[in-house]
Amino acid sequence: MGALYFIVAFGALGVGSYFIIEEFIEKGKIVADNPFQVVNGFLIYWVFADIGYRYMLQKMPVANIKPLLYLPFKKGKIVNYALGKTVVSFFNFLPAFFFIPFSVVLIAQGYSVTGVIGWHLAMLFITLAANFLNVFMNNMDKVFYPVLAVIAGLGLSQYYGLFDITAYTGPMFMFFYENAWAFIIPLLLFIVTTYYAYHYFIKQLYLDEGLKDVAKEATTEDLSFLDRFGKLSTYLKNDIKLIKRNKRAKMTFIMGFFFVLYGLFFMNDLYSSINGMKVFAGLFCTGGFLFSFGGLVPSWDSSYYKLMMSQNIPYREFLLSKWWLMVAATVVSTLLCTFYLYFGLDWWFGMLAGAVYNIGFNSSVVLWGGGAFVKTPIDLMTTKKAFGDSKAFNAKTLLLLIPKLVLPVVIYYAFALTINESAGFIAIAATGVLGLLFRNKIFDMIEDIYKNEKYDTIAAYSQKN
Amino acid sequence: MFSLLLDLIQPSSGHIVSNDVRIDQSEDWKPFTSAFIDESFLIGYLTPEEYFYFIGELRGQNKADIDALIASYSDFFNGEAVGQKKYLRDLSKGNQKKVGIVAALIGKPQVVILDEPFANLDPSTQIRLKKIIKDLANDPEVTVLVSSHDLIHVTEVAQRVVLLEKGKVVKDIEKSSATFKELEDYFIGISEIHAPVATVLTEEE
Structure with a gap:
């Protein structure tokens, strides 16, 4: 799902960016001779972003190499295979979805064909060079983050008009267009990085060197302050460790808070005039963690x-621990959402109403949905399927969106249209409070579901093992 | 079959009664039963100590009880597994097993279920484990259920041996000095005909 989104977005940019920038230039919002110049200017950021996200996300296919080691292959062959595999990575195809349509547009707009082809080849080899650079750029956080900071600083200083690096780098990329033969330079860069990647890799080809799984030293933290929650503290402590020590859970946790910014998407004129959108924004911004983490209970404990x-674990305590975590995260998100006050009081009311609805009602709904429908085991150690597991996404989970997101909007309009806007927000919050009052009743139902589904859930979770 | 004993799968027919508790209808067997079947009984992102404390809290033991228990099994751990600043998922299979077995002894359970406990352990640990199981079994209050494919371990450790073949009870014998021979003869017999999968289940009280 995520990949498709990026492909469509890049493709659209490839086709559209030329014309969009052209319009900006005509309106005087960007000062430049032509769109191509603007794109060339920003390419420096593109290149660093490319290297940056590769460094963070693209991993060597190490796991596939181990079984090859003791088979009768020459080492060089294994390395070539592994390096070849990195070339067919999504990271290398994605830029093509931008550069190919963009190049076509350039030619259609009357740019020199040989120049565009030379420029395109240059971009291709820069992308590939970045790919191989990433191979031997592992564990260089000490270099990576300062460079990242410098780039961010350059971006900011450009934004505020202090210093414009693109004035220097833009002509550099333009050079590839003006001199079609110049793609040889990135080609050489590509060859050099490939050569280094090959030699770096062949040295790492031992089980106790590069192929070793690095075991992190365990750290134990004192969570005894949670003991005040009584019996619940046992599970709370575990859930906090779950989030802290597992990649997948940690990422979900962090992503959950990024949802706070989601409301900014609704700020353009198209949406901000629709009040129902404020309810949507309120639910999303305050409930990011609730939806992304809570929606996968009990799969977090699948392994x-x-x-x-x-063990002698009452479902209620097990679930209440997750419930408290969701409530706490929602409260924190709501506090973070205070900045929406800047956009107007009604935005903030939308956030508050959404928060109360999330805490009172949605927190139980996600647990209920999880018990009834979520039977996909989670591999805590990988972040692979973190963006939309196709198995966890089915018609039933879609149906659950009705109580989670559609119902509050309906409630809002039922009261906002008959009485007034504030009544709409109050009605949503009141539903949330009702949910809170009947929480124990709802939990009785949820418990029954977990009991009924016990055997099916166990069978589904053990399938992978 | 151990999964049935722990109510992890549903019986297609019949039911199990443990200490007068019908397992598929009540959960009252949980406080007096403990088990280590496989790695899915371990929580990979905890250190062994944290795991013991977690199980301990579930079984109503405090931190001091658990510390004493870990200390009393220090020779079983043999300087490995505990106190190493490692998460369970990073331990070797054998050390994971040691942790799982000791965790199954937390809180003085009356029924202890261990599936293939000797597999993956080094010889000296196997010997220590046999001693632990024998000591437990000498307590008249405690029943230990052990499954194994190894006849030597079985006859050494068990008081009662049940031989299952394809889910059917083939033999159910009180252990005596002749048991090993009897079992061996049985398996030699069937290995000459064909090679079925047979599990030996041992029980001691």
Whole structure:
């Protein structure tokens, strides 16, 4: 899903950016001779962004190499295979979805064909060079983050008109267009990085060198302050460790808070005039963690679900711990959302109403949905499927969106249209409070579901093992 | 079959009664039963100590009880597994097993279920484990259920041996000095005909 989104977005940019920038230039919003010049100016950021996200996300296919080691292959062949595999990575195809349509547009707009082809080849080899650079650029955080800071600083100083690096780098990229032969320079860069990647990799080709799984030293933190929650503290402590020590859970946790910014998407004139959007924004911004983490309960415990089911663990305590986590995260998100006050009081009311609805009602709904429909085991150690697991996304989870997101909007309009806007917001919050009052009743129902689904859930979770 | 004992799968027919508790209808068996079946009984992102404390809290033990228990099994751990600043998921299979077995002994359970406990352990740990199981079994209050494919371990450790073949009870014998021979003869017999999968289940009280 995520990949498709990026492909469409890049493709659209490739086709459209020329014309969009052209319009900006005509309106005087950007000062430049032509769109191509603007794009060339920003390419420096593109290149660094490319290297940056590769460094963070693109990993060597190490796991696939181990079984090849003791088969009768020459080492060089294994390395070539592994390096070849990185070339067919999504990271290398994605830029093509921008550069190919963009180049076509350039030619259609009357740019020199040989120049555009030379420029395009240059971009292709820069992309590939970045790919191989990434191979031997592992564990260089000490270099990576300062460079990142410098780039961010350059971007800011350009934005505020202090210093414009693109004035220097733009002509550099333009050079590839003006001199079609110049793609040889990135080609050479590509060859050099490939050469280094090959030699770096062949040295790492031992089980105790590059192929070793790095075990992080365990750190134990004192969570005894949670003991005040009584019996619940046992599970709370575990859930906090779950989030802190597992990549997948940690990412979900952080992503959850990025939802706070989601409301900014609704700020353009198209949406901000529709009040229902404020309700939507309120639900999303305050409930990011609730939806992304809570929606996958009980799968977070899937790898040791048998243990949980054979120990003396009442479902209520197990679930209440998750519930408290969601409530706490929602409260924090709501506090972070205070900045929406800047956009107007009604935005902030939307946030508050959404928060109360999330805490009172949605927190139970996601647990209910999880118990009934979520039976996909989660591999805590990888972030692979973190963006939309196709199996966890089905018609039933879509149906659950009705109580989670559609119902509050309906409630809002039922009261906002008959009485007034504030009544709409109050009605949503009141529903949330009702949900809170009947929480124990709702939990009784949820518990029954978990009990009924116990065997199916265990069977589904153990399938992968 | 151990999964049935822990109510992790539903019986297609019949039911299990443990200490007068019908397992598929009540959860009252949980406080007096503990088990280590496989890695899915371990929580990978905890250190062994944290895991013991977690199980301990579930079974109503405090931190001091658990510390004492870890200390009393220090020779079983043999300087490995505990106190190493490692998460369970980073331990070797054998050390994971040691942790799982000891965790199954937390809170003085009356029924202890161990699936293939000797597999993946080094010889000296196997010997220590046999001693632990025998000591437990000498307590008249405690029943230990152990499954194994290894006849030597079985006959050494068990008081009662049940031989299952394809889910059917083939033999159910009180252990005596002749048991090993009897079992061995049985398996030699079937290995000459064909090679079925047979599990030996041992029980001691």
